[in-house]
Amino acid sequence: MLVRIEETLDLERPSKEQLRILWIARVSWMFVAMEIILAAFTLPYFIRIFSLSGVEAGFLASAVLIGDIIGAVIFGRISDQIGRRPVFQISLLWYSIFTALTSIARGFWDILILRILAGIGLGVCLL
Secondary structure: OOOOHHHHHHHOOOOHHHHHHHHHHHHHHHHHHHHHHHHHHHHHHHHHHHOOOHHHHHHHHHHHHHHHHHHHHHHHHHHHHHOHHHHHHHHHHHHHHHHHHHHHOOOHHHHHHHHHHHHHHHHHHOO
């Protein structure tokens, strides 16, 4: 008799440790979703307030994704060496700090750099 993986998973109850890991993963993806929504809602305001060109708006819209790539590439090996838990915790703090600092940015370059830095933390968070 052939048993499907989904059926087996439905029959078994996850352990407390598995549930904890699932919640950590959910929180990580929540930050990604929040970032996408944040960028979508704030970009029109940044364009208007700072009189951004189309190219500048494009860079700003992509800034977090650029940071994601940088963070994943640089910190992937580090997290393998020192452990994922401390790197994950630091990345959440990193992301939160640079996202908050975006609120005091004074121009395009400030926002761009802060969003890339926030993206680095987000990229590390998703390792």
